[in-house]
Amino acid sequence: MLDSKYIEENLETVVKKIKDRGAEFDTESFKSLDQERKRIISQVEKLENERNVGSKKVGELRRDGKADEAGELQTELKEKSEQIKQLSEERKKADEDFRDFLLTVPNIPHDSVPVGDSDADNVEVKNWGKKREFGFEPKDHVEIGKALDILDLDRAAKITGARFALYKGLGARLERALANFMLDLHTGEHGYSEVLPPFMANTASFIGTGNLPKFEEDLFKIQGTDYYLIPTAEVPVTNIYRDEILSEEDLPLKYAAYTPCFRSEAGSYGKDVRGIIRQHQFNKVELVKFAHPDTSYEEHESLTENAARVLELLGLPYRIVVLSTGDMGFSSAKTYDIEVWVPAENTYREISSCSNFEDFQARRASIRFRPKGGGKVRLVHTLNGSGLAVGRCVIGILENYQEEDGSVRIPDVLVPYMGGVQEITV
RNA sequence: GGAGAGGUGGCCGAGUACGGUCGAAGGCGCUCGCCUGCUAAGCGAGUAAAGGGCUUAAACCCUUUCGUGGGUUCAAAUCCCACCCUCUCCGCCA
Numbered sequence: 001m002l003d004s005k006y007i008e009e010n011l012e013t014v015v016k017k018i019k020d021r022g023a024e025f026d027t028e029s030f031k032s033l034d035q036e037r038k039r040i041i042s043q044v045e046k047l048e049n050e051r052n053v054g055s056k057k058v059g060e061l062r063r064d065g066k067a068d069e070a071g072e073l074q075t076e077l078k079e080k081s082e083q084i085k086q087l088s089e090e091r092k093k094a095d096e097d098f099r100d101f102l103l104t105v106p107n108i109p110h111d112s113v114p115v116g117d118s119d120a121d122n123v124e125v126k127n128w129g130k131k132r133e134f135g136f137e138p139k140d141h142v143e144i145g146k147a148l149d150i151l152d153l154d155r156a157a158k159i160t161g162a163r164f165a166l167y168k169g170l171g172a173r174l175e176r177a178l179a180n181f182m183l184d185l186h187t188g189e190h191g192y193s194e195v196l197p198p199f200m201a202n203t204a205s206f207i208g209t210g211n212l213p214k215f216e217e218d219l220f221k222i223q224g225t226d227y228y229l230i231p232t233a234e235v236p237v238t239n240i241y242r243d244e245i246l247s248e249e250d251l252p253l254k255y256a257a258y259t260p261c262f263r264s265e266a267g268s269y270g271k272d273v274r275g276i277i278r279q280h281q282f283n284k285v286e287l288v289k290f291a292h293p294d295t296s297y298e299e300h301e302s303l304t305e306n307a308a309r310v311l312e313l314l315g316l317p318y319r320i321v322v323l324s325t326g327d328m329g330f331s332s333a334k335t336y337d338i339e340v341w342v343p344a345e346n347t348y349r350e351i352s353s354c355s356n357f358e359d360f361q362a363r364r365a366s367i368r369f370r371p372k373g374g375g376k377v378r379l380v381h382t383l384n385g386s387g388l389a390v391g392r393c394v395i396g397i398l399e400n401y402q403e404e405d406g407s408v409r410i411p412d413v414l415v416p417y418m419g420g421v422q423e424i425t426v
Numbered sequence: 427g428g429a430g431a432g433g434u435g436g437c438c439g440a441g442u443a444c445g446g447u448c449g450a451a452g453g454c455g456c457u458c459g460c461c462u463g464c465u466a467a468g469c470g471a472g473u474a475a476a477g478g479g480c481u482u483a484a485a486c487c488c489u490u491u492c493g494u495g496g497g498u499u500c501a502a503a504u505c506c507c508a509c510c511c512u513c514u515c516c517g518c519c520a
Contacts, residue, residue: 037478038477038478038479041477041478041479041489042478042479042488042489044489045477045478045479045488045489045490046488046489048488048489048490049488049489051500051501052488052489052501054500054501055446055499055500055501056446056447056501057500058446058500058501059446059447059500059501060446060447062446063446063447070500071500073500074499074500074501075500076500077500077501078499078500080500081499081500081501095477244436245436245474245475246436247436247456366476368475370436370456372456373457374456374457374458374472374473375457377436377474377475
C-alpha cells in the first residue's frame with residue numbers, strides 16, 4: 001500500500017509510474033474518496049468534541065448537586081450522540097472505501113527498473129556458468145525421472161490430480177537433500193535464521209503481503225475457516241512482525257524458511273502442463289529480510305547473490321534478469337529473477353524471484369522500527385526471494401547432469417546430503 | 427470438545443467491587459542533562475500510535491485507540507453480548 005500523503009503530494013509521479021506498470025491510477029477516484037473521507041472526519045470530530053466537553057460538564061454539575069441542569073444538558077447531548085452514531089457509520093464507510101482503493105494500487109517501481117510492457121523487456125544483468133555440450137540429445141526431466149523411477153506423475157494424478165508429483169526413492173531423497181543443503185548454506189554462511197512457519201495463514205496476513213484482496217483466485221482456501229494455504233513462505237514469515245515495532249539495532253533481520261507452497265494456478269490452463277515446472281504444490285526455501293530503509297537496496301543485491309550462490313555451488317548455469325515495469329509483481333518495487341538453464345527446453349527458467357517491496361508491505365502489515373536516537377517510528381523495508389525453488393532445482397540437476405546411458409550424476413556438494421550416493425542409475 | 431483464569435503503552439504491571447478527576451499509577455528500557463578518573467551506581471527531566479485541522483515546517487488544537495466487533499449510557503479500560511487469542515485442569519489425539 002502506498003502512503004496516501006505521498007500520493008497526494010506526488011500525484012504526477014504516481015500516475016506515471018503506475019502507468020509504466022501497465023496499470024492505471026484513478027486520480028479522480030482517489031481525490032473524491034480522500035476528500036469525502038476528510039469531510040466526514042472533521043464533521044464527526046467536531047461533534048465528538050462537543051459531546052465530550054458536554055459530558056464532562058454533566059459530571060461537574062452532578063458533583064455540585066445541580067441535578068436539574070445536568071438533566072437538561074443530558075437531553076441535549078443525547079441528540080448529539082445520535083448524530084454522532086449516524087455520522088460514524090458514514091465515516092467508517094468512507095475510511096473503508098478509501099483503504100480498499102489504496103489496497104488495489106500496486107507498488108511504484110524503483111527508478112532503476114527498466115520501463116517495458118512484458119517479460120520481453122526484462123534486462124539480463126548477469127550470466128553465470130557454461131552450458132554443457134551434450135554429445136547426445138538431452139532428455140527432459142519427465143523422461144529421465146520416469147526411466148529412473150524417481151518421479152511418478154501418473155500416480156500423483158490418481159492420488160490427487162493434475163499438477164501434483166510423487167517423488168520416489170532417490171528422487172524423494174534428492175528433494176530432501178537440496179532443501180537441507182540450501183538451509184545449511186543460508187543459515188551457516190549467509191547469516192539467516194531458520195524458521196518453520198505455519199503452512200496456512202489468515203486473511204490479515206495475506207493482506208499484509210499484498211496477496212489479498214486482489215489475488216484470492218490464486219490461493220487455496222480452507223473451507224469453513226479464515227485460513228488459506230500459503231503460496232510461499234513469504235506470507236507467514238513477513239507477517240512474523242505484523243503490528244510490531246522493532247529496534248533499529250535489530251535490523252536487518254534475516255530469515256530462511258523451508259515450506260511447501262500451494263498455488264491454484266488459476267489462469268494458467270494449458271501452460272507448462274508437462275512435468276513438474278508448474279505444480280499446485282511444491283517445496284521452496286524462502287529468504288526474507290526486514291531491512292532499514294536506507295540500506296534495503298544493498299540488502300536486495302546481497303539477497304539475490306545469496307540465492308544465486310546455490311546454483312553456483314550446484315554447478316548449474318543461470319542468468320539474472322531485472323524485471324521490467326510490465327512484468328513485476330503487484331507489491332514489488334524492484335525484482336530480480338534468477339533463471340536456471342534447462343537443456344531440454346533450450347531455455348532459461350525462473351527458479352527464484354528476489355524482490356524489494358520497500359515499505360509497501362510494511363505499511364499494510366504495520367511493521368515498523370524505532371530509530372536509535374529516538375524520534376518517530378518508521379516503516380521497515382521488506383524483501384524476499386526464493387533460495388531456491390526445490391522442484392525446479394531437481395529439474396536443473398536431472399537435465400544438466402544426465403548422461404547418455406540415462407544415469408544422472410549428483411553434484412559434489414549434494415553427495416553428503418545423499419548419503420554418499422554419487423549418481424542415480426537405472 | 428468440557429471447566430476455570432486472563433488479554434492494558436517498546437516491555438513488565440496497577441487500575442475494573444462504587445462508570446466521569448484514566449492516555450492510563452509504578453517499574454524496566456530508551457533519550458537528554460548532572461554527577462563519577464573510566465564503567466557501574468546515583469540524581470533530574472523527558473518518553474505511545476494513528477488520523478484530522480492549522481502551518482513552508484515545527485509548535486499547537488482536536489479525534490480515536492486498554493484483544494476484536496457490537497450494545498447500554500450524556501459519559502465505558504471499567505457494565506452487557508458475541509467472537510478471537512493465551513494460560514491451567516479434564517477428555518481426545520500424532
